[in-house]
Amino acid sequence: MKRATLGLAILAALLVLLPAVVRGYALSVATLILYFAYTGQAWNVMMGFAGQLSLGHSLYVGVGAYAAGALFFHYGIGPWAGLWVAILLCVLLGLLIGFLAFRFGISGVYFALLTIAFAEFTRIGFDHLDWTGGPGGMFLRVAQRDAWDLAHFRGPPLMYYYTMLFLTAGAFVLCSFLLKSKAGYYWLAIRENEEAAQALGINTFRWKMLAVAISSAMTAIAGVFFAFYYNNLFPEQIFHISRSIEIILGPIIGGVGTLFGPILGAAVLTLLSDGITELLAALGWEMPGIKQVFYGVVLLVVIVFLPHGIWPGLARKLGLDR
Protein backbone atom coordinates (compact mmCIF):
# COMPACT_ATOMS: atom_id res chain seq x y z
CA MET A 1 0.00 0.00 0.00
CA LYS A 2 2.82 2.36 0.91
CA ARG A 3 4.63 1.79 -2.38
CA ALA A 4 1.43 2.21 -4.33
CA THR A 5 0.66 5.50 -2.56
CA LEU A 6 4.16 6.77 -3.27
CA GLY A 7 3.92 5.74 -6.91
CA LEU A 8 0.57 7.49 -7.19
CA ALA A 9 1.96 10.69 -5.67
CA ILE A 10 4.86 10.68 -8.13
CA LEU A 11 2.52 10.09 -11.07
CA ALA A 12 0.21 12.90 -9.95
CA ALA A 13 3.16 15.30 -9.53
CA LEU A 14 4.50 14.41 -12.98
CA LEU A 15 1.11 15.01 -14.57
CA VAL A 16 0.72 18.36 -12.83
CA LEU A 17 4.18 19.45 -13.98
CA LEU A 18 3.88 17.96 -17.47
CA PRO A 19 2.73 21.21 -19.21
CA ALA A 20 6.01 22.83 -18.14
CA VAL A 21 7.86 20.68 -20.66
CA VAL A 22 5.12 19.69 -23.07
CA ARG A 23 3.17 22.04 -25.34
CA GLY A 24 1.13 22.20 -28.47
CA TYR A 25 0.40 18.92 -30.12
CA ALA A 26 1.94 16.83 -27.34
CA LEU A 27 -0.26 18.54 -24.77
CA SER A 28 -3.35 17.73 -26.82
CA VAL A 29 -2.25 14.07 -26.89
CA ALA A 30 -1.84 14.17 -23.11
CA THR A 31 -5.34 15.67 -22.81
CA LEU A 32 -6.68 12.90 -25.02
CA ILE A 33 -5.01 10.25 -22.85
CA LEU A 34 -6.66 11.72 -19.77
CA TYR A 35 -9.99 11.88 -21.57
CA PHE A 36 -9.82 8.16 -22.34
CA ALA A 37 -8.53 7.38 -18.85
CA TYR A 38 -11.54 9.19 -17.42
CA THR A 39 -14.20 7.69 -19.68
CA GLY A 40 -12.56 4.28 -19.26
CA GLN A 41 -12.81 4.66 -15.49
CA ALA A 42 -16.49 5.56 -15.86
CA TRP A 43 -17.15 2.49 -18.02
CA ASN A 44 -15.16 0.38 -15.57
CA VAL A 45 -17.67 1.13 -12.80
CA MET A 46 -20.34 -0.68 -14.80
CA MET A 47 -18.32 -3.50 -16.35
CA GLY A 48 -15.22 -3.85 -14.21
CA PHE A 49 -17.00 -3.52 -10.89
CA ALA A 50 -20.63 -4.57 -11.40
CA GLY A 51 -20.01 -6.86 -14.39
CA GLN A 52 -22.53 -5.20 -16.72
CA LEU A 53 -21.10 -4.98 -20.24
CA SER A 54 -21.96 -1.71 -21.96
CA LEU A 55 -21.00 -1.36 -25.60
CA GLY A 56 -22.91 1.87 -25.97
CA HIS A 57 -21.18 4.38 -23.75
CA SER A 58 -20.97 6.81 -26.67
CA LEU A 59 -24.66 7.36 -25.88
CA TYR A 60 -23.77 9.18 -22.65
CA VAL A 61 -20.87 11.11 -24.20
CA GLY A 62 -23.15 12.21 -27.03
CA VAL A 63 -26.22 13.09 -25.02
CA GLY A 64 -24.07 14.89 -22.45
CA ALA A 65 -22.28 16.83 -25.18
CA TYR A 66 -25.44 17.70 -27.10
CA ALA A 67 -27.36 18.70 -23.97
CA ALA A 68 -24.77 21.16 -22.74
CA GLY A 69 -23.85 22.20 -26.29
CA ALA A 70 -27.41 22.92 -27.39
CA LEU A 71 -28.24 24.88 -24.24
CA PHE A 72 -25.20 27.05 -24.94
CA PHE A 73 -25.84 27.31 -28.68
CA HIS A 74 -29.53 28.25 -28.42
CA TYR A 75 -29.83 30.03 -25.11
CA GLY A 76 -26.31 30.97 -24.19
CA ILE A 77 -26.55 28.86 -21.04
CA GLY A 78 -23.05 28.17 -19.84
CA PRO A 79 -21.47 24.74 -19.39
CA TRP A 80 -21.70 24.78 -15.61
CA ALA A 81 -25.49 24.93 -15.72
CA GLY A 82 -25.66 22.66 -18.78
CA LEU A 83 -23.57 20.09 -16.94
CA TRP A 84 -26.41 19.27 -14.57
CA VAL A 85 -28.91 18.93 -17.38
CA ALA A 86 -26.44 16.63 -19.16
CA ILE A 87 -25.93 14.49 -16.07
CA LEU A 88 -29.66 14.29 -15.38
CA LEU A 89 -30.50 13.25 -18.95
CA CYS A 90 -27.74 10.62 -19.07
CA VAL A 91 -28.63 9.14 -15.70
CA LEU A 92 -32.29 8.92 -16.74
CA LEU A 93 -31.30 7.21 -20.00
CA GLY A 94 -28.99 4.83 -18.16
CA LEU A 95 -31.64 3.97 -15.62
CA LEU A 96 -34.16 3.37 -18.40
CA ILE A 97 -31.80 0.91 -20.12
CA GLY A 98 -30.96 -0.65 -16.76
CA PHE A 99 -34.61 -0.96 -15.80
CA LEU A 100 -35.54 -2.63 -19.09
CA ALA A 101 -32.62 -5.03 -18.88
CA PHE A 102 -32.52 -5.92 -15.21
CA ARG A 103 -36.29 -6.14 -14.70
CA PHE A 104 -36.73 -8.47 -17.62
CA GLY A 105 -33.63 -10.57 -17.04
CA ILE A 106 -31.62 -9.37 -20.03
CA SER A 107 -27.98 -9.95 -19.17
CA GLY A 108 -24.57 -10.64 -20.65
CA VAL A 109 -24.27 -10.17 -24.38
CA TYR A 110 -27.99 -9.37 -24.67
CA PHE A 111 -27.53 -6.48 -22.30
CA ALA A 112 -24.57 -5.35 -24.41
CA LEU A 113 -26.79 -5.49 -27.51
CA LEU A 114 -29.40 -3.37 -25.77
CA THR A 115 -26.79 -0.72 -24.98
CA ILE A 116 -25.66 -0.69 -28.63
CA ALA A 117 -29.27 -0.41 -29.75
CA PHE A 118 -29.91 2.64 -27.57
CA ALA A 119 -26.76 4.37 -28.79
CA GLU A 120 -27.71 3.66 -32.43
CA PHE A 121 -31.34 4.78 -31.99
CA THR A 122 -30.12 7.99 -30.46
CA ARG A 123 -27.63 8.56 -33.28
CA ILE A 124 -30.40 8.15 -35.85
CA GLY A 125 -32.68 10.35 -33.75
CA PHE A 126 -30.12 13.17 -33.68
CA ASP A 127 -29.64 12.79 -37.43
CA HIS A 128 -33.26 13.88 -37.77
CA LEU A 129 -33.32 16.48 -35.05
CA ASP A 130 -33.14 19.88 -36.72
CA TRP A 131 -32.86 21.66 -33.40
CA THR A 132 -29.30 20.39 -33.06
CA GLY A 133 -28.47 20.75 -36.74
CA GLY A 134 -29.24 17.18 -37.78
CA PRO A 135 -26.52 15.31 -39.64
CA GLY A 136 -24.89 18.62 -40.55
CA GLY A 137 -23.79 19.02 -36.97
CA MET A 138 -23.80 21.76 -34.40
CA PHE A 139 -21.00 24.28 -34.07
CA LEU A 140 -20.30 26.17 -30.90
CA ARG A 141 -18.76 29.59 -31.33
CA VAL A 142 -15.04 29.11 -31.00
CA ALA A 143 -13.46 31.73 -28.83
CA GLN A 144 -9.83 30.93 -28.41
CA ARG A 145 -8.62 32.83 -25.41
CA ASP A 146 -5.29 33.03 -23.76
CA ALA A 147 -6.77 33.85 -20.39
CA TRP A 148 -8.55 31.17 -18.40
CA ASP A 149 -12.27 31.79 -18.44
CA LEU A 150 -13.50 28.94 -16.30
CA ALA A 151 -16.98 30.40 -15.97
CA HIS A 152 -17.58 29.94 -19.70
CA PHE A 153 -15.07 27.09 -19.97
CA ARG A 154 -13.05 28.94 -22.57
CA GLY A 155 -9.32 29.22 -22.46
CA PRO A 156 -5.97 27.95 -23.69
CA PRO A 157 -5.29 24.21 -24.22
CA LEU A 158 -3.61 24.19 -20.83
CA MET A 159 -6.95 24.80 -19.14
CA TYR A 160 -8.51 21.80 -20.86
CA TYR A 161 -5.54 19.66 -19.88
CA TYR A 162 -5.86 20.57 -16.23
CA THR A 163 -9.63 20.14 -16.30
CA MET A 164 -9.20 16.63 -17.66
CA LEU A 165 -6.46 15.91 -15.12
CA PHE A 166 -8.74 17.09 -12.34
CA LEU A 167 -11.60 14.92 -13.63
CA THR A 168 -9.37 11.85 -14.01
CA ALA A 169 -7.95 12.29 -10.52
CA GLY A 170 -11.45 12.81 -9.13
CA ALA A 171 -12.71 9.68 -10.88
CA PHE A 172 -9.79 7.70 -9.49
CA VAL A 173 -10.45 8.86 -5.93
CA LEU A 174 -14.19 8.24 -6.30
CA CYS A 175 -13.65 4.73 -7.68
CA SER A 176 -11.11 3.75 -5.05
CA PHE A 177 -13.54 4.95 -2.41
CA LEU A 178 -16.42 3.06 -4.02
CA LEU A 179 -14.37 -0.13 -4.22
CA LYS A 180 -13.70 -0.07 -0.49
CA SER A 181 -17.30 0.72 0.37
CA LYS A 182 -20.32 -1.54 0.64
CA ALA A 183 -21.19 -0.73 -2.98
CA GLY A 184 -17.81 -2.02 -4.16
CA TYR A 185 -18.13 -5.31 -2.32
CA TYR A 186 -21.67 -5.76 -3.56
CA TRP A 187 -20.79 -4.96 -7.17
CA LEU A 188 -17.91 -7.41 -7.22
CA ALA A 189 -20.15 -10.06 -5.69
CA ILE A 190 -22.77 -9.45 -8.39
CA ARG A 191 -20.07 -9.59 -11.06
CA GLU A 192 -18.72 -12.88 -9.74
CA ASN A 193 -22.00 -14.67 -9.09
CA GLU A 194 -25.33 -12.92 -9.11
CA GLU A 195 -27.34 -15.78 -7.61
CA ALA A 196 -24.97 -16.16 -4.68
CA ALA A 197 -25.00 -12.39 -4.20
CA GLN A 198 -28.77 -12.40 -3.98
CA ALA A 199 -28.70 -15.27 -1.47
CA LEU A 200 -26.56 -13.06 0.77
CA GLY A 201 -29.30 -10.45 0.92
CA ILE A 202 -28.13 -8.19 -1.89
CA ASN A 203 -30.89 -6.52 -3.88
CA THR A 204 -29.01 -7.02 -7.14
CA PHE A 205 -31.43 -4.90 -9.18
CA ARG A 206 -30.90 -1.85 -7.01
CA TRP A 207 -27.10 -2.12 -6.89
CA LYS A 208 -26.79 -2.68 -10.64
CA MET A 209 -28.95 0.40 -11.20
CA LEU A 210 -26.63 2.38 -8.93
CA ALA A 211 -23.61 1.28 -10.99
CA VAL A 212 -25.35 2.37 -14.21
CA ALA A 213 -26.33 5.72 -12.67
CA ILE A 214 -22.80 6.51 -11.50
CA SER A 215 -21.21 5.35 -14.74
CA SER A 216 -23.59 7.33 -16.95
CA ALA A 217 -23.28 10.46 -14.81
CA MET A 218 -19.47 10.31 -15.02
CA THR A 219 -19.60 9.79 -18.77
CA ALA A 220 -22.03 12.71 -19.18
CA ILE A 221 -19.37 15.01 -17.69
CA ALA A 222 -16.91 13.76 -20.32
CA GLY A 223 -19.54 14.62 -22.94
CA VAL A 224 -19.80 18.21 -21.74
CA PHE A 225 -16.02 18.46 -21.86
CA PHE A 226 -16.07 17.05 -25.39
CA ALA A 227 -18.58 19.66 -26.55
CA PHE A 228 -16.60 22.65 -25.25
CA TYR A 229 -13.21 21.23 -26.21
CA TYR A 230 -13.95 20.31 -29.81
CA ASN A 231 -16.77 22.84 -30.35
CA ASN A 232 -18.39 20.77 -33.08
CA LEU A 233 -20.78 17.86 -32.70
CA PHE A 234 -21.96 15.42 -35.36
CA PRO A 235 -24.27 12.49 -34.59
CA GLU A 236 -22.28 10.25 -36.95
CA GLN A 237 -19.11 11.01 -35.09
CA ILE A 238 -20.08 11.21 -31.45
CA PHE A 239 -22.63 8.38 -31.19
CA HIS A 240 -20.82 5.98 -33.47
CA ILE A 241 -20.12 2.54 -32.02
CA SER A 242 -16.42 2.99 -32.71
CA ARG A 243 -16.52 5.76 -30.08
CA SER A 244 -17.90 3.27 -27.56
CA ILE A 245 -15.22 0.76 -28.49
CA GLU A 246 -12.53 3.42 -28.06
CA ILE A 247 -13.77 4.03 -24.53
CA ILE A 248 -13.64 0.40 -23.51
CA LEU A 249 -10.31 -0.52 -25.13
CA GLY A 250 -8.30 1.36 -22.51
CA PRO A 251 -9.66 -0.51 -19.48
CA ILE A 252 -9.56 -3.83 -21.36
CA ILE A 253 -5.91 -3.39 -22.33
CA GLY A 254 -5.02 -1.97 -18.93
CA GLY A 255 -7.06 -4.35 -16.81
CA VAL A 256 -10.84 -4.52 -16.37
CA GLY A 257 -11.97 -3.90 -12.80
CA THR A 258 -8.68 -2.37 -11.67
CA LEU A 259 -8.21 1.26 -10.72
CA PHE A 260 -5.04 1.79 -12.73
CA GLY A 261 -6.08 -0.26 -15.74
CA PRO A 262 -8.10 2.47 -17.48
CA ILE A 263 -5.31 5.03 -17.00
CA LEU A 264 -2.53 2.70 -18.11
CA GLY A 265 -4.55 1.36 -21.04
CA ALA A 266 -5.44 4.85 -22.26
CA ALA A 267 -1.79 5.93 -22.11
CA VAL A 268 -0.50 2.83 -23.87
CA LEU A 269 -3.09 2.90 -26.66
CA THR A 270 -3.04 6.62 -27.33
CA LEU A 271 0.75 6.92 -27.23
CA LEU A 272 1.33 3.88 -29.41
CA SER A 273 -1.32 4.72 -31.99
CA ASP A 274 -0.24 8.37 -32.22
CA GLY A 275 3.35 7.24 -32.25
CA ILE A 276 2.68 4.92 -35.18
CA THR A 277 0.83 7.63 -37.09
CA GLU A 278 3.67 10.06 -36.44
CA LEU A 279 6.29 7.55 -37.42
CA LEU A 280 4.57 6.68 -40.68
CA ALA A 281 4.06 10.35 -41.46
CA ALA A 282 7.73 11.00 -40.82
CA LEU A 283 8.60 8.17 -43.19
CA GLY A 284 6.26 9.69 -45.72
CA TRP A 285 3.85 6.73 -45.82
CA GLU A 286 0.19 7.53 -46.03
CA MET A 287 -1.72 4.58 -44.67
CA PRO A 288 -5.39 5.25 -43.93
CA GLY A 289 -6.82 2.81 -41.41
CA ILE A 290 -3.45 1.84 -39.98
CA LYS A 291 -4.65 2.94 -36.53
CA GLN A 292 -7.46 0.37 -36.60
CA VAL A 293 -5.12 -2.39 -37.74
CA PHE A 294 -2.80 -1.42 -34.96
CA TYR A 295 -5.61 -1.49 -32.37
CA GLY A 296 -6.49 -4.96 -33.56
CA VAL A 297 -2.95 -6.23 -33.21
CA VAL A 298 -2.48 -4.75 -29.73
CA LEU A 299 -5.81 -6.22 -28.60
CA LEU A 300 -4.87 -9.65 -29.92
CA VAL A 301 -1.48 -9.59 -28.24
CA VAL A 302 -2.91 -8.48 -24.88
CA ILE A 303 -5.78 -10.97 -24.98
CA VAL A 304 -3.45 -13.86 -25.81
CA PHE A 305 -0.61 -13.05 -23.44
CA LEU A 306 -2.26 -10.91 -20.74
CA PRO A 307 -5.89 -11.98 -20.48
CA HIS A 308 -6.37 -9.82 -17.37
CA GLY A 309 -4.77 -6.77 -18.95
CA ILE A 310 -1.38 -5.17 -18.44
CA TRP A 311 -1.89 -3.78 -14.95
CA PRO A 312 -2.33 -6.92 -12.75
CA GLY A 313 0.93 -8.44 -13.97
CA LEU A 314 2.77 -5.12 -13.87
CA ALA A 315 1.54 -4.42 -10.34
CA ARG A 316 2.86 -7.79 -9.17
CA LYS A 317 6.26 -7.11 -10.79
CA LEU A 318 6.50 -3.69 -9.16
CA GLY A 319 5.23 -4.96 -5.81
CA LEU A 320 2.31 -2.51 -5.93
CA ASP A 321 -0.42 -5.09 -5.49
CA ARG A 322 -0.24 -5.16 -1.72
Add this chain to the structure above:
Amino acid sequence: MALLEVRGLSKSFRGLRAVHDASFDVPQGTINALIGPNGAGKTTIFNVIAGVYPADAGAIHFEGKAIHGLRADQVCAAGIGRTFQIVKPFAGLSVLDNVVVGGLLRERSAAAARRISLDILEKLHLGPKRDLPASSLTLPDRKRLEAARALATRPKLLLLDEVMAGLRPTECDQMIEVFRGLNRGEGLTILLIEHVMRAVMALAQHIGVLHHGEVIARGTPEQIVRDPAVLECYLGEETEV
Protein backbone atom coordinates in the same frame (compact mmCIF):
# COMPACT_ATOMS: atom_id res chain seq x y z
CA MET B 1 -45.21 -21.63 16.93
CA ALA B 2 -42.28 -23.10 15.05
CA LEU B 3 -39.59 -20.81 13.64
CA LEU B 4 -40.28 -22.10 10.12
CA GLU B 5 -43.61 -23.56 9.07
CA VAL B 6 -44.02 -25.13 5.66
CA ARG B 7 -47.58 -26.03 4.68
CA GLY B 8 -48.82 -27.84 1.59
CA LEU B 9 -45.86 -26.82 -0.56
CA SER B 10 -46.05 -27.90 -4.21
CA LYS B 11 -43.77 -27.13 -7.11
CA SER B 12 -43.69 -28.55 -10.64
CA PHE B 13 -41.26 -27.90 -13.47
CA ARG B 14 -42.94 -28.19 -16.86
CA GLY B 15 -45.28 -30.85 -15.57
CA LEU B 16 -42.60 -32.69 -13.63
CA ARG B 17 -43.82 -32.82 -10.04
CA ALA B 18 -40.77 -31.97 -7.91
CA VAL B 19 -42.52 -31.33 -4.60
CA HIS B 20 -46.09 -32.26 -3.74
CA ASP B 21 -48.03 -31.07 -0.71
CA ALA B 22 -45.02 -31.02 1.60
CA SER B 23 -45.58 -29.85 5.17
CA PHE B 24 -43.16 -29.71 8.06
CA ASP B 25 -42.02 -27.50 10.94
CA VAL B 26 -38.62 -26.39 12.05
CA PRO B 27 -38.83 -25.49 15.76
CA GLN B 28 -36.67 -22.70 17.17
CA GLY B 29 -33.22 -23.80 18.32
CA THR B 30 -33.27 -27.26 16.75
CA ILE B 31 -31.27 -29.03 14.08
CA ASN B 32 -33.44 -30.65 11.44
CA ALA B 33 -32.61 -32.80 8.47
CA LEU B 34 -34.37 -33.45 5.20
CA ILE B 35 -33.27 -36.73 3.67
CA GLY B 36 -34.38 -38.73 0.69
CA PRO B 37 -33.11 -40.36 -2.47
CA ASN B 38 -31.74 -38.27 -5.35
CA GLY B 39 -34.48 -36.34 -7.09
CA ALA B 40 -36.80 -36.51 -4.09
CA GLY B 41 -37.25 -32.73 -4.18
CA LYS B 42 -35.01 -31.66 -1.31
CA THR B 43 -33.14 -28.90 -3.11
CA THR B 44 -36.38 -27.71 -4.71
CA ILE B 45 -37.85 -27.20 -1.23
CA PHE B 46 -34.74 -25.23 -0.25
CA ASN B 47 -34.92 -23.07 -3.32
CA VAL B 48 -38.59 -22.31 -2.74
CA ILE B 49 -37.97 -21.41 0.90
CA ALA B 50 -34.99 -19.26 -0.10
CA GLY B 51 -37.01 -17.37 -2.73
CA VAL B 52 -35.14 -18.60 -5.82
CA TYR B 53 -38.47 -19.42 -7.42
CA PRO B 54 -42.06 -19.21 -6.21
CA ALA B 55 -44.12 -22.19 -5.11
CA ASP B 56 -47.12 -23.31 -7.17
CA ALA B 57 -49.11 -23.77 -3.99
CA GLY B 58 -48.63 -23.73 -0.26
CA ALA B 59 -47.43 -21.36 2.41
CA ILE B 60 -44.16 -20.73 4.22
CA HIS B 61 -44.08 -18.79 7.48
CA PHE B 62 -40.94 -17.64 9.21
CA GLU B 63 -41.30 -16.20 12.71
CA GLY B 64 -45.03 -16.11 12.01
CA LYS B 65 -44.65 -13.95 8.89
CA ALA B 66 -45.42 -15.20 5.40
CA ILE B 67 -42.22 -15.34 3.35
CA HIS B 68 -43.51 -17.14 0.26
CA GLY B 69 -43.37 -14.67 -2.60
CA LEU B 70 -40.36 -12.81 -1.26
CA ARG B 71 -37.22 -12.48 -3.38
CA ALA B 72 -34.05 -14.32 -2.38
CA ASP B 73 -32.43 -11.20 -0.94
CA GLN B 74 -35.54 -10.42 1.10
CA VAL B 75 -35.63 -13.95 2.50
CA CYS B 76 -32.00 -13.57 3.53
CA ALA B 77 -32.69 -10.18 5.09
CA ALA B 78 -35.57 -11.77 7.03
CA GLY B 79 -33.03 -14.05 8.68
CA ILE B 80 -32.61 -17.18 6.57
CA GLY B 81 -29.12 -17.97 5.34
CA ARG B 82 -28.45 -20.69 2.77
CA THR B 83 -25.62 -22.56 1.12
CA PHE B 84 -25.63 -23.95 -2.39
CA GLN B 85 -25.21 -27.64 -3.13
CA ILE B 86 -23.28 -26.69 -6.26
CA VAL B 87 -20.95 -24.20 -4.62
CA LYS B 88 -21.04 -20.63 -5.92
CA PRO B 89 -17.98 -18.82 -4.56
CA PHE B 90 -17.12 -15.30 -5.71
CA ALA B 91 -14.13 -16.84 -7.46
CA GLY B 92 -12.17 -13.67 -8.15
CA LEU B 93 -12.40 -12.39 -4.57
CA SER B 94 -10.32 -13.45 -1.60
CA VAL B 95 -11.77 -15.91 0.91
CA LEU B 96 -12.13 -13.09 3.42
CA ASP B 97 -13.86 -10.76 0.96
CA ASN B 98 -16.33 -13.52 0.11
CA VAL B 99 -17.41 -13.56 3.74
CA VAL B 100 -17.32 -9.76 4.10
CA VAL B 101 -19.98 -9.53 1.36
CA GLY B 102 -22.25 -11.57 3.62
CA GLY B 103 -21.26 -9.58 6.70
CA LEU B 104 -22.28 -6.29 5.08
CA LEU B 105 -25.93 -7.28 5.29
CA ARG B 106 -26.09 -6.38 8.98
CA GLU B 107 -22.94 -4.28 9.37
CA ARG B 108 -22.75 -0.72 8.22
CA SER B 109 -19.03 -0.48 7.54
CA ALA B 110 -16.66 -2.78 5.69
CA ALA B 111 -14.34 -2.69 8.72
CA ALA B 112 -17.04 -4.06 11.03
CA ALA B 113 -18.04 -6.71 8.48
CA ARG B 114 -14.37 -7.67 8.25
CA ARG B 115 -14.15 -8.21 12.00
CA ILE B 116 -17.09 -10.60 12.20
CA SER B 117 -15.89 -12.31 9.03
CA LEU B 118 -12.49 -13.06 10.54
CA ASP B 119 -14.23 -14.65 13.57
CA ILE B 120 -16.37 -16.82 11.34
CA LEU B 121 -13.39 -17.91 9.23
CA GLU B 122 -11.60 -19.01 12.39
CA LYS B 123 -14.62 -21.01 13.49
CA LEU B 124 -14.74 -22.80 10.15
CA HIS B 125 -10.99 -23.43 10.10
CA LEU B 126 -10.50 -21.18 7.07
CA GLY B 127 -8.45 -18.55 8.94
CA PRO B 128 -5.07 -19.39 7.37
CA LYS B 129 -6.60 -19.27 3.89
CA ARG B 130 -8.33 -15.92 4.21
CA ASP B 131 -6.14 -14.06 1.71
CA LEU B 132 -6.22 -16.72 -1.01
CA PRO B 133 -8.51 -16.22 -3.98
CA ALA B 134 -11.64 -18.32 -3.51
CA SER B 135 -10.95 -19.95 -6.89
CA SER B 136 -7.89 -21.68 -5.40
CA LEU B 137 -9.84 -23.51 -2.69
CA THR B 138 -10.43 -27.26 -2.72
CA LEU B 139 -14.01 -28.51 -2.77
CA PRO B 140 -14.23 -29.18 0.99
CA ASP B 141 -12.93 -25.67 1.65
CA ARG B 142 -15.42 -24.23 -0.81
CA LYS B 143 -18.20 -25.98 1.13
CA ARG B 144 -16.87 -24.37 4.29
CA LEU B 145 -16.75 -21.02 2.55
CA GLU B 146 -20.41 -21.42 1.56
CA ALA B 147 -21.30 -21.92 5.21
CA ALA B 148 -19.03 -19.06 6.38
CA ARG B 149 -20.60 -16.64 3.91
CA ALA B 150 -24.12 -17.60 4.95
CA LEU B 151 -23.24 -17.32 8.64
CA ALA B 152 -21.86 -13.81 8.08
CA THR B 153 -25.41 -12.63 7.28
CA ARG B 154 -26.22 -13.61 10.90
CA PRO B 155 -29.15 -15.83 10.11
CA LYS B 156 -31.66 -17.13 12.63
CA LEU B 157 -32.18 -20.15 10.42
CA LEU B 158 -29.41 -21.70 8.34
CA LEU B 159 -30.23 -23.89 5.35
CA LEU B 160 -27.34 -26.25 4.58
CA ASP B 161 -27.51 -28.00 1.23
CA GLU B 162 -25.18 -31.02 1.33
CA VAL B 163 -22.25 -29.26 2.93
CA MET B 164 -20.77 -32.60 4.05
CA ALA B 165 -20.64 -34.14 0.59
CA GLY B 166 -17.07 -34.81 -0.50
CA LEU B 167 -15.60 -34.36 2.98
CA ARG B 168 -13.40 -37.05 4.55
CA PRO B 169 -14.80 -38.59 7.75
CA THR B 170 -12.50 -36.51 9.97
CA GLU B 171 -13.41 -33.30 8.11
CA CYS B 172 -17.04 -34.30 8.37
CA ASP B 173 -16.71 -34.70 12.15
CA GLN B 174 -15.05 -31.30 12.31
CA MET B 175 -18.00 -29.70 10.47
CA ILE B 176 -20.44 -31.53 12.73
CA GLU B 177 -18.69 -29.98 15.72
CA VAL B 178 -18.85 -26.52 14.15
CA PHE B 179 -22.58 -26.69 13.57
CA ARG B 180 -23.30 -28.31 16.90
CA GLY B 181 -21.33 -25.49 18.52
CA LEU B 182 -23.30 -22.81 16.64
CA ASN B 183 -26.56 -24.51 17.57
CA ARG B 184 -25.76 -24.88 21.26
CA GLY B 185 -23.69 -21.74 21.73
CA GLU B 186 -25.65 -19.21 19.70
CA GLY B 187 -29.00 -20.92 19.42
CA LEU B 188 -28.78 -21.11 15.63
CA THR B 189 -31.58 -23.15 14.10
CA ILE B 190 -30.44 -25.39 11.26
CA LEU B 191 -32.23 -27.21 8.46
CA LEU B 192 -29.94 -29.45 6.47
CA ILE B 193 -30.21 -31.60 3.41
CA GLU B 194 -27.73 -34.39 3.62
CA HIS B 195 -26.77 -37.69 2.11
CA VAL B 196 -24.01 -38.33 4.62
CA MET B 197 -25.97 -40.28 7.25
CA ARG B 198 -23.08 -40.00 9.68
CA ALA B 199 -23.73 -36.25 9.83
CA VAL B 200 -27.51 -36.57 9.86
CA MET B 201 -27.51 -39.01 12.74
CA ALA B 202 -24.95 -37.00 14.70
CA LEU B 203 -26.68 -33.65 14.26
CA ALA B 204 -30.37 -33.89 13.61
CA GLN B 205 -33.02 -33.97 16.32
CA HIS B 206 -35.81 -34.17 13.77
CA ILE B 207 -35.72 -35.81 10.37
CA GLY B 208 -38.14 -35.53 7.49
CA VAL B 209 -37.96 -38.06 4.68
CA LEU B 210 -38.87 -37.01 1.16
CA HIS B 211 -39.71 -39.45 -1.60
CA HIS B 212 -40.98 -38.44 -5.04
CA GLY B 213 -41.64 -34.95 -3.71
CA GLU B 214 -43.75 -36.06 -0.77
CA VAL B 215 -42.94 -36.18 2.92
CA ILE B 216 -43.34 -39.86 3.74
CA ALA B 217 -42.05 -39.82 7.32
CA ARG B 218 -41.17 -37.43 10.12
CA GLY B 219 -39.61 -38.12 13.48
CA THR B 220 -36.52 -38.52 15.58
CA PRO B 221 -33.52 -40.34 14.07
CA GLU B 222 -34.46 -43.48 16.06
CA GLN B 223 -38.00 -43.45 14.71
CA ILE B 224 -36.85 -42.82 11.16
CA VAL B 225 -34.44 -45.75 10.92
CA ARG B 226 -37.24 -48.12 11.96
CA ASP B 227 -39.95 -46.60 9.80
CA PRO B 228 -41.16 -49.18 7.26
CA ALA B 229 -41.97 -46.54 4.63
CA VAL B 230 -38.44 -45.17 4.86
CA LEU B 231 -36.86 -48.60 4.67
CA GLU B 232 -38.97 -49.33 1.64
CA CYS B 233 -37.93 -46.21 -0.22
CA TYR B 234 -34.26 -46.67 0.55
CA LEU B 235 -33.96 -50.47 0.32
CA GLY B 236 -36.81 -51.32 -1.99
CA GLU B 237 -39.94 -53.35 -1.33
CA GLU B 238 -39.69 -56.84 -0.02
CA THR B 239 -40.32 -59.05 -2.98
CA GLU B 240 -40.86 -62.72 -3.07
CA VAL B 241 -38.29 -64.65 -4.98
